Amino acid sequence: MCLGVPGKVLTVEGAVAAVDFFGLQRRIRLDIVDQPVAVGDYVLNHAGYAIRRIPEGEIEETLDLYRILLKAAAEEEGPEDLMAEDVRGEIAAGDSAGETAERKAVPS
Amino acid sequence: MNAARHDPATDRLQFRDPARARELSARLHQLAAEIDAPSVQVMHVCGSHEQAIARFGLRSLLPPKIDVIMGPGCPVCVTAAPEVDEAVALSRQGVWITTYGDMLRVPGTVQSLADAQAAGGRVRVVYSITQAVEWARAHPEDEVVFFASGFETTAVTTAAALLATGDDAPPANFSVLSAHKYIPPAMELVAQMPGSRIDGYLAAGHAATITGWELFEAVVERQGVPVVVAGFEPLDILAALVKVVELIRDGAARVENMYPRCVSRQGNLRAQEQLWRVFTPRSGTWRGIAEIPDGNLRLRDEWAHRDARRRFQIDLGGLWSETLGPDAMPLAEQCLCGDIMTGIASPLDCPLYGKECRPDAPVGACMVSSEGTCKIWHQYGGRPDLSPVALGDSP
Numbered sequence: 001m002c003l004g005v006p007g008k009v010l011t012v013e014g015a016v017a018a019v020d021f022f023g024l025q026r027r028i029r030l031d032i033v034d035q036p037v038a039v040g041d042y043v044l045n046h047a048g049y050a051i052r053r054i055p056e057g058e059i060e061e062t063l064d065l066y067r068i069l070l071k072a073a074a075e076e077e078g079p080e081d082l083m084a085e086d087v088r089g090e091i092a093a094g095d096s097a098g099e100t101a102e103r104k105a106v107p108s
Numbered sequence: 109m110n111a112a113r114h115d116p117a118t119d120r121l122q123f124r125d126p127a128r129a130r131e132l133s134a135r136l137h138q139l140a141a142e143i144d145a146p147s148v149q150v151m152h153v154c155g156s157h158e159q160a161i162a163r164f165g166l167r168s169l170l171p172p173k174i175d176v177i178m179g180p181g182c183p184v185c186v187t188a189a190p191e192v193d194e195a196v197a198l199s200r201q202g203v204w205i206t207t208y209g210d211m212l213r214v215p216g217t218v219q220s221l222a223d224a225q226a227a228g229g230r231v232r233v234v235y236s237i238t239q240a241v242e243w244a245r246a247h248p249e250d251e252v253v254f255f256a257s258g259f260e261t262t263a264v265t266t267a268a269a270l271l272a273t274g275d276d277a278p279p280a281n282f283s284v285l286s287a288h289k290y291i292p293p294a295m296e297l298v299a300q301m302p303g304s305r306i307d308g309y310l311a312a313g314h315a316a317t318i319t320g321w322e323l324f325e326a327v328v329e330r331q332g333v334p335v336v337v338a339g340f341e342p343l344d345i346l347a348a349l350v351k352v353v354e355l356i357r358d359g360a361a362r363v364e365n366m367y368p369r370c371v372s373r374q375g376n377l378r379a380q381e382q383l384w385r386v387f388t389p390r391s392g393t394w395r396g397i398a399e400i401p402d403g404n405l406r407l408r409d410e411w412a413h414r415d416a417r418r419r420f421q422i423d424l425g426g427l428w429s430e431t432l433g434p435d436a437m438p439l440a441e442q443c444l445c446g447d448i449m450t451g452i453a454s455p456l457d458c459p460l461y462g463k464e465c466r467p468d469a470p471v472g473a474c475m476v477s478s479e480g481t482c483k484i485w486h487q488y489g490g491r492p493d494l495s496p497v498a499l500g501d502s503p
Contacts, residue, residue, distance in 0.1 A: 002156035002181075002261065002479070003340055004314050015276065029238065031268040034378040044314070044370075047258070047265045048236030051376065052317050058369040064124055065341045082478045082487050083159045089209070093236035 003083065004046040005090040006054055006062050009039055017050065019043065019094065022070055026094025048093040123164075123342055132346040133169040139353045140171035148174045149305055150352055151298070151451050153181035153291055154312030155479020156340055162488035164342040174353060177451040180294050181312070183258045183287075184210045184477035185449060186394035191287045192216030195255040197422050198285070199229030204247065205285075206240035207255035209233045210477040213470060215440065218427045221255075237269040244282035253416045255285045261315045263288040263405050264379045267386035270414055278414075285416040288405035290389050291315065292323060297400050299331050303452045308352040309335045310345070313367040318383075320375025324363045332361045339367040386411055395473060396446025439464055443472035448481050455482045462486060 007021035007028075015030045017037060026045075030037055033050040037043060042059045043050035054062050066087060073084030123129040140148065152158065158178040161167065167176060180186055193216045199205040205221060212222040212233065225231040230250075234240045237254055244252035256266045266284060299306050311324055316337045324335040334355035338348030348366040355364065365371055385408075392404035407415040416422075442460055447453035455461045455474070465471035467483055474480035 002154050002259075002312055002314050003159075029268065031272065032264055032376065032379045032382065034376045044317070046314065047262050048238045049265045049268060051261070051264070051314070051379065052370060055369065061341070061369070079487065081163070082484060083156070083163055086156070086159070086478055089235055093239075095238065095242075 003086055003090065004044045004051065005066060005087050006042050006044050006059075007091075009037055009041045009043060012037060012039060017043070019045065019050075021045070021091045021094070022066065024091055026091060026096060028094045045090055045094065047090070048095070125343060128343055129169065129346060132343070132350055135350050136169070136174060136346075136353060137171045139350070139357055140173040143173070143353075143357050145307075146173070148307050148353060148356055149451070150174065150176050150308050150310060150349065150356075151179045151295075151306045152176065152310035152312070152338070153179040153295060154310075154315065155182045155477070155484070156314075157181065157310060157312060157338065157345065158481060158484050159479070159488075160340050160342060160345060162484050165489075166342060166345060169346065170349070174349070176310075176349065177454070178449075178481045179298050179306075179451050180291075180394060180397055180449045182449070182474065182477050182479040182481070183262070183289050184208070184214055185445065185473040185480045186289055186294075186397060187211065187214055187257055187287045187473070188393045188395045189215065189217045190393075191285075192220065193218070193424055193427055194417070194422050195221055195253075195285055196224045196229065197424050197427055198253055198416065198420060199224045199231050200227070200426065201420070201423055202230065202251075203416075203420065204230045204232055204243065204250055204252040205255050206232045206234045206243050206252060208235070208257060210479070211255060211257055211287075213476045214473050216427075237266050241269055241278045241282055244279050248279065248281060250281060251420075252282050253285050253420075254282070255287065257287045257289075259289055259291050259315055260383060260405070261318050263290075263387055264318055264383045267382045268379075270386050270411060271382055283414050283416045283419050284407060284411075286387070286404075286406055288387065289394065289400075290403055290405050292327065293389070293402045294394065294397070294400050295327050296330060297398060297403075298450045299333075301398070301450050301452070304450060306331070306333060306451070307356045308333050310338045310348055310352060311335050313337055313339045313344070313370050316365075316367070316371040316375065318376050318379045320373055320380075321363050321365045321371055322373050323375070328361050328363055334361050335363045337363070337365045337367045337371050339370065396443075397449055439471045443474075445472035445474040445480075445482070448474055455485045458482070 007019035010018045035053040042054040044052040073081045240254040336352040387405040389402035444458040470476045474482040
C-alpha cells in the first residue's frame, strides 16, 4: 500500500481527476496533493487520492518500476506477484468512472 | 545475468542499469570492509521496501556483514486483536464494516472479520475510503463504518474524506473505526527493545512525501544513528543503503534524503494540516510489539460524531461467550510475529513458518498482509543464498 501508483491526468473537474493508470481509467481525488494538477500531469495515487504531482523530468524513471512489475505479472504464471497485486489494489482504489468490466492492468 | 545457479530469486534481479547495480554492490562490500564492527544492522519500516528487497533479491548483493531487516512496517500486522474485536462485534450488531482486504483475515481475540462475515456479519471489502463512503450513500438505512488501517500516509486519506464538504461530505450514517498507526514513535520504541541493535534506518519514501524528512531528525537526535529516505526502485534502495552504511562508517548521525524526486524537507503541508485536524496521537498496543506512546491515531473530540467508538455501544461481551477454551489458539502462541516485526527474529527462526503457517492458512498477521514480512518472504524468498551474483554478465 505504501507503493502508490503513478498515472496520467486526463481531465480535472473540481477536486476530482480522471487518471489513466497503465490503460485503466480511474477517478481519484485531489484534496491532498499540494501542487496544482492539470491535464497531462502525472500524479502518484495512494488509496484513491493523489498524494503528489510527479515533476516532469522524473516521470519516466518513476514509471519504469511499475512497468517491470505489471509486465512480469502479466507474463508469469503461478501465484500473483505481491507487488503487482498491491499496484492493482491502488488502481482499484480509484472510482471506476463508469467502466464495468474489470480488465487486467498491463503496461502499454 | 549469470544463469549458472538457477534460482527464482536470481531470475528476479532485473535492473534498469545492471552496471550501476554492480557498482553499488561493490561499494557496499568496500564499505563493509572499512567498518570494524562484526555486523551492521539497517532497519527499514515499510512493507513495500521489503517487497522490493525480496522480489529483486537485493540481499544477495550485500556483503554478509550487512543485515537489512524489516521493522514494524506493516500497519495491518500491528493492528491489535482488541481493535479487530471491535470491528467483529460491530459487524455482528448489524453495522456494515467496510475495510481493506488485508484486514479480513487478521486474527481477533476470538474471530477475524472473515470469520464474522462467514457467520453472517456485515463486512464489505473496499480499496479506498471513498468507496466506503459510496457504500454508505447506497445504504442510507444502514450504519456504515470504515475500519481504517494504515500509517500516516493512509490516515491522510481518511482525514480528507471526513473533511470533505458539500456534495462530497460523507452521509450521516458514515463513521470511522480508526486503527491508523503513527510510525515515528514505533521507530524509537523498537530501538530500545532488549536484543535490538539498529545502526541506521531506511525511511519509506512515499510516507515521507507526506511527512517530510525533517520528521526523522528527532529519531537521529535521540538514537544517534542515521536515517536515509529511500525510494522503491531497486537501484534507489541500493543507493540509499550505500548512503546509510557510509554514514554508519563515519559515525555521522543525520538525515539524508536519497529520494529528492519525491520527498522534501517539510513534506506535503496541505496533507499534514488535514491529518492533524482530524486525528490525534494516542498511546496504544501494537500487536506483538508493545504499548507504543503516541503510536495510534484516533479521531479528535470534534469528530466524535464520526467516531464509531463513541457512536456505538460496541458489544464485546458477546464475543467472549464464544471463546473456545484454553487450547483454542495453541499455534498462535508459537507465532514469532512480534519478534520479527522488531527485527529480533527472522521468519526463518519461526517453527511455524512455511509449515503450519502459510499464506493460505495464516497463523499470525505477518503471513496475512501483503506487507507482512512472512508473507513477503514466503513468496519471494527473503534471504536468498546466492553468494555473490554476477550482475549483468552475459550467459
